[in-house]
Amino acid sequence: MKYWDKFYQSKFVDKSIKDIPSQFSIFALNEMIESNVVNVIEYGCGTGKDSIFFSSKNMNVIAFDSCQSAIDICNNSALDSQIEFNKIDNFCQSKDYIDKIDGKSCVYTRFFIHALTDDDILSFLDNLSHITKPNDLFISEFRIKGDEKNLKETEDHYRNFIDPEVFLNLLRSHNFTIQYNITGKGFAKYRNDDALVIRIVATRD
Numbered sequence: 001m002k003y004w005d006k007f008y009q010s011k012f013v014d015k016s017i018k019d020i021p022s023q024f025s026i027f028a029l030n031e032m033i034e035s036n037v038v039n040v041i042e043y044g045c046g047t048g049k050d051s052i053f054f055s056s057k058n059m060n061v062i063a064f065d066s067c068q069s070a071i072d073i074c075n076n077s078a079l080d081s082q083i084e085f086n087k088i089d090n091f092c093q094s095k096d097y098i099d100k101i102d103g104k105s106c107v108y109t110r111f112f113i114h115a116l117t118d119d120d121i122l123s124f125l126d127n128l129s130h131i132t133k134p135n136d137l138f139i140s141e142f143r144i145k146g147d148e149k150n151l152k153e154t155e156d157h158y159r160n161f162i163d164p165e166v167f168l169n170l171l172r173s174h175n176f177t178i179q180y181n182i183t184g185k186g187f188a189k190y191r192n193d194d195a196l197v198i199r200i201v202a203t204r205d
Helices: 002-008 023-034 049-056 068-077 091-098 118-131 164-173
Strands: 039-043 060-065 084-087 105-110 137-143 176-184 197-204
Touching: 023 049, 023 105, 023 137, 023 197, 039 049, 039 091, 049 060, 049 068, 049 105, 060 068, 060 091, 068 084, 084 091, 091 118, 118 164, 164 176, 164 197
Parallel strands: 039 060, 039 105, 060 084, 105 137
Antiparallel strands: 137 197, 176 197
């Protein structure tokens, strides 16, 4: 965690959060609106720009990160919003925050799953199956196998390049139905980094 605290305090990170939201968050918002989602639950919120975008579109947002430096940036950037940013040390700690919300929810993650170890992924999916209700959504984008040798703007980041089929099967085994998935490049370009990713939309059974 010291690595991430140092990273979010570095000059590499835009702390103003005035840039446009990620391309993926715009894609995800359309899916949420079509499914009548009213709550967005983001894990690995980073600087909070996607959470702030969802809030600006009248979504009720609860966001989590395990890095205090990231949460500090989020809270400083969202003073005029109703977003609840929370530091958690494990996934189970998020349940108390989520239990108090009403209405249909979407759990949203971007470039988060590949930052987890295999054991952490299982823990996350166990938690996901407990905090969601039938018909809730899970929308995620992350790096996959085949992206290992591609150019990275942040070479020092830990990355677990995920086997897409293994993850999709794990998601199914945790009571989710895959509604949409696509793999490829061109979805998450950042400077010279054109990641090979999977995009997933799934519904809780």
